[in-house]
Amino acid sequence: xxxxxxxxxxxxxxxxxxxxxxxLPPATVADPSLVLGIGDDAALWTPTPGETxxxxxxxxxxGVHFRLDWTDWTSLGHKAMAVNLSDxxxxxxxxxxxxxTLGLRGSERVADLEDLYRGAGALAAAHGVLVAGGxxxxxxxxxxxxxxxxxxxxxGRALTRGGARAGDLVAVSGALGAAAAGLRLLQAGSGRPRAxxxxxxxxxxxxxxxxxxxxxxxxxxxxxxxxxxxDGLFGDxxxxxxxxxxxxxxxxAAIPIPAAVRALFPADWFALGTRGGEDYxxxxxxxxxxFGPLRGAAAAIGATLTAIGDxxxxxxxxxxxxxxxxxxxxxxxxxxxxxxxxG
Amino acid sequence: xxxxxxxxxxxxxxxxxxxxxxxLPPATVADPSLVLGIGDDAALWTPTPGETxxxxxxxxxxGVHFRLDWTDWTSLGHKAMAVNLSDxxxxxxxxxxxxxTLGLRGSERVADLEDLYRGAGALAAAHGVLVAGGxxxxxxxxxxxxxxxxxxxxxGRALTRGGARAGDLVAVSGALGAAAAGLRLLQAGSGRPRAxxxxxxxxxxxxxxxxxxxxxxxxxxxxxxxxxxxDGLFGDxxxxxxxxxxxxxxxxAAIPIPAAVRALFPADWFALGTRGGEDYxxxxxxxxxxFGPLRGAAAAIGATLTAIGDxxxxxxxxxxxxxxxxxxxxxxxxxxxxxxxxG
Numbered sequence: 006x007x008x009x010x011x012x013x014x015x016x017x018x019x020x021x022x023x024x025x026x027x028x029l030p031p032a033t034v035a036d037p038s039l040v041l042g043i044g045d046d047a048a049l050w051t052p053t054p055g056e057t058x059x060x061x062x063x064x065x066x067x068g069v070h071f072r073l074d075w076t077d078w079t080s081l082g083h084k085a086m087a088v089n090l091s092d093x094x095x096x097x098x099x100x101x102x103x104x105x106t107l108g109l110r111g112s113e114r115v116a117d118l119e120d121l122y123r124g125a126g127a128l129a130a131a132h133g134v135l136v137a138g139g140x141x142x143x144x145x146x147x148x149x150x151x152x153x154x155x156x157x158x159x160x161g162r163a164l165t166r167g168g169a170r171a172g173d174l175v176a177v178s179g180a181l182g183a184a185a186a187g188l189r190l191l192q193a194g195s196g197r198p199r200a201x202x203x204x205x206x207x208x209x210x211x212x213x214x215x216x217x218x219x220x221x222x223x224x225x226x227x228x229x230x231x232x233x234x235x236d237g238l239f240g241d242x243x244x245x246x247x248x249x250x251x252x253x254x255x256x257x258a259a260i261p262i263p264a265a266v267r268a269l270f271p272a273d274w275f276a277l278g279t280r281g282g283e284d285y286x287x288x289x290x291x292x293x294x295x296f297g298p299l300r301g302a303a304a305a306i307g308a309t310l311t312a313i314g315d316x317x318x319x320x321x322x323x324x325x326x327x328x329x330x331x332x333x334x335x336x337x338x339x340x341x342x343x344x345x346x347x348g
Numbered sequence: 349x350x351x352x353x354x355x356x357x358x359x360x361x362x363x364x365x366x367x368x369x370x371x372l373p374p375a376t377v378a379d380p381s382l383v384l385g386i387g388d389d390a391a392l393w394t395p396t397p398g399e400t401x402x403x404x405x406x407x408x409x410x411g412v413h414f415r416l417d418w419t420d421w422t423s424l425g426h427k428a429m430a431v432n433l434s435d436x437x438x439x440x441x442x443x444x445x446x447x448x449t450l451g452l453r454g455s456e457r458v459a460d461l462e463d464l465y466r467g468a469g470a471l472a473a474a475h476g477v478l479v480a481g482g483x484x485x486x487x488x489x490x491x492x493x494x495x496x497x498x499x500x501x502x503x504g505r506a507l508t509r510g511g512a513r514a515g516d517l518v519a520v521s522g523a524l525g526a527a528a529a530g531l532r533l534l535q536a537g538s539g540r541p542r543a544x545x546x547x548x549x550x551x552x553x554x555x556x557x558x559x560x561x562x563x564x565x566x567x568x569x570x571x572x573x574x575x576x577x578x579d580g581l582f583g584d585x586x587x588x589x590x591x592x593x594x595x596x597x598x599x600x601a602a603i604p605i606p607a608a609v610r611a612l613f614p615a616d617w618f619a620l621g622t623r624g625g626e627d628y629x630x631x632x633x634x635x636x637x638x639f640g641p642l643r644g645a646a647a648a649i650g651a652t653l654t655a656i657g658d659x660x661x662x663x664x665x666x667x668x669x670x671x672x673x674x675x676x677x678x679x680x681x682x683x684x685x686x687x688x689x690x691g
Contacts, residue, residue, distance in 0.1 A: 040400060040504045045591075046438040046575055047404035047499070049506050052395050057383060060480055061390035062405075062447045062496050069486045095389040104405045104496065137403055143412045146489025153405050153447065153496040156390070161383045163392050232389055248388075 108144025185281020451487025528624020
């Protein structure tokens, strides 16, 4: 497309779909396994024989999950893809194919949506993922992105939330709180800040990296349960514990919260790190003797793993999540799931 | 759920998901192939060995595709499922599994959403389809339903839009225009009419029946191209012709438009039948000698098929779609695709 200033309404539904398809990297739309891609009633794709399919769907809505004055379009496409690939990573699955549906007002510039597809397509290409569908529907109230992602895993082997056992370690990848701190910077400022020392935090919020390769390592090294951190450690860990029928005791000092978060938000860095959400790191449990080899394998792909506590049996009166502070004082943690509909 | 008056905000995201799962027929959530269903980061499902996967995604947005004062919740769930199963039917695929994501304001009554799931679940169960996911996201601007549907077809054999050849017949299933007439009745009235002679038209709009079994028959009987009619005959046929690189000549008198549509809308019954949309009947092309046996097989499952014209070669100056009227006069048809973003 060279008519970059035109709107969706000007080029029409079919002109838009052609432009979006052309904005995708060739490797994401052409593959022997993709019998039929964008443009028919449905896509046709040949799964790998013997693999179990992993299916996830997630969406981003304007005003709820993003603001157009805080993100660029390429980052928005990246993030829509990332949150879905993260769900597959949390199962230990290899991502294979996505469909991407846009809900549009009609006043969007085609060039912006091409950037969105470029952002989504670049992340797809980086993980060998095919983009098989590109439907557009009207959404007068605001932009909406819906992605369905299909992955594969051998013979039904997958990480679930339900396998944690007493005696396992609780661990996380990367650092927690950067994405929430980045969001806080956007909320505090007017518009999107330019290059600053806070760039890393903004990138964590705007362009999260799904832990796709790490998810496979967790599966291969026998992690007992896993999920991705979208609602914060204190929001998500209770779900994993409930699914597994266990409790956990965490060491507050071990939770990996970046120095930049502590420095910029001295009053509530701990809340940002534990309840902020959208880190898209992996939270998992694993037997202690398996953790060392896994950590070594993760380091080889540039991923840092940190043990932050232990899985313990559920007690009659014990809260499911306990936190040990620097003074050795143990306290109960209120589950802090981000509930879209609360209050 | 017995607390029928509670809202989504009152029960919270996780209470809602549990209630919705319980509203689904057991057969749609339990099957040996469904290794892991609703409740984890993703669903795990074992495809049938040797089959090619057919993937489609479609959504309905409040105010664009439905109005809550015109539909009941059960019908809304039915329709969200139906439009996706129809896309699979148009490929000749056997539907296997869907995920259903709800975008919610938060003020919805849980009991209403349970009805929505019952409507979707009943249609899924009728076609042996599993419901593998039930995510909910915030959507302050209005209700949104996004369905992803997976089907299977043997070894990549599928109906596409691209196979029509000069000499084939153009044919449709069922009758056209009833859904558009039903919508017209809703637009004319205040609210949803009660039982009337127009019930059939309202049902066609509110509860379309996807032609799942018929799609398989089309594939087995060698239909050369097919698609489902969501944007009206004059909106959709040009897409099929363009994909196939052919033109068509239709016999106006042969287009099956119900007597009720003609009687209730004497001024524009033909436009309703050809440009009205949302019939979710199948439009297809097939060699003339194969049409008779197919029609017989379709009759055995209660489906009426009607030949409405012929596929012809593309001429240098010939329009791609010609219409022969009762007087033998031939005229060009302007492609009437419903474009969501047209001025």
